[in-house]
Every structure is written in structure tokens, then in C-alpha cells.
Amino acid sequence: MEYKMRKSKRAQRMSLVVYWDGRCELVVPIKNTPSQKHIDSFVRENIKLIEKRVKKLECNKNKTHLSHQGVPFEVVQENTRLLVNKILAKYPDYYNKIKTIRIKKYKAQWGSCSLSGCLSFNYKLSLLPVELCEYIVIHELAHIDHMNHSKLFWNNVLKFCPDYQQYKKELRSYLV
Ligand SMILES: [Zn+2]
Secondary structure, X not given: OOOEEEEEOOOOOOEEXXXXXXXXXXEEEOOOOOOHHHHHHHHHHHHHHXXXXXXXXXXXXXXXXXXXXXXXXXXXXXXXXXXXXXXHOOOHHHHOOOOEEEEEOOOOXXXXXXXXXXXXXXXXXXXXXXXXXXXXXXXXXXXXXXXOOOHHHHHXXXXXXXXXXXXXXXXXXXXX
């Protein structure tokens, strides 16, 4: 593994940082600079974890990044709220079971459904192709009756979104 070493005034202890483009940096505190032997063993201990992270980042490189294209966060968020509501309105039986709808920043997911009936969605939803957005909303909606990914759950999704398997696959090409 290749990495650059950076000495830091603020760092309290050693850490390995993986950047978006796959670069690795070993941050070493200036105060109490560890010995080379200590550094080597630290890198050795963490190598598996770092390699896993680098692999994941390389995989993300091929994914589509959803860009605001200069539109402010609040506007994107509001667009997503409008779109989510529009989709949900098509399913009145479920709509009544929803307590709250939240549109927020997520790092690794598109949406969630809580036991209490709160649906949350990633604010970037409205930047996705509309059929993928529909699939995500239906997916979370179907969780109201099944808080798992059982056969019954997927049957529910299928009922409202017959092409869900294709959308599920397409969704993987987008970076959350
Ligand atoms: Zn789910």
C-alpha cells in the first residue's frame, strides 16, 4: 500500500485517511511522533480496513454523482418534498398511515421508514430519474406493513411497482 505521511500539530494520535480519489495519507502527531517501528505496525494492523475502503471508493468512481447544478440545498429539498408528496398521494390507503415525512441529508441511503410511521427521504431524491424516485418512495411505503425485506414485503413493492427489480439495479449506478 502506498501512502504519504503528514505531520499534524492538531492530531493526538496516528490515523490513516483515505481520500475520495483513493489516495492514502498517514497522519502522525508532531507531539510524541511515533517511532518508525510503531508506524509500521500501525499500518500493518490497519491495512485490511484501508484496502476495503479504497476498493469501495474505486467502485464509487464509476457511479453517477447527483449534482445540484448550483441550485441551493433548500430548493432541492423542497423539490424533493413536493415530488415525494405527489407520489404518495397516489396511494391514499397508505398515505393515511404515515405520521410524518422528513426530507434530510443522508450519507448512505435513499430513505427509511420507522416503526412509528415516519418516512424519511434523502433530499437528493428529486435529482434522480423520476421512476427511480417512485421506486424508492414505494419501497419505504411498503415498509409500513412489513418492517423487513421479506417475500411479503417485496410482493407489496411489486404490486405498486412491477419493474422494481430493474430500478433497484439502476439505482446502484448512482452515488447517494
Ligand atoms: Zn427497505
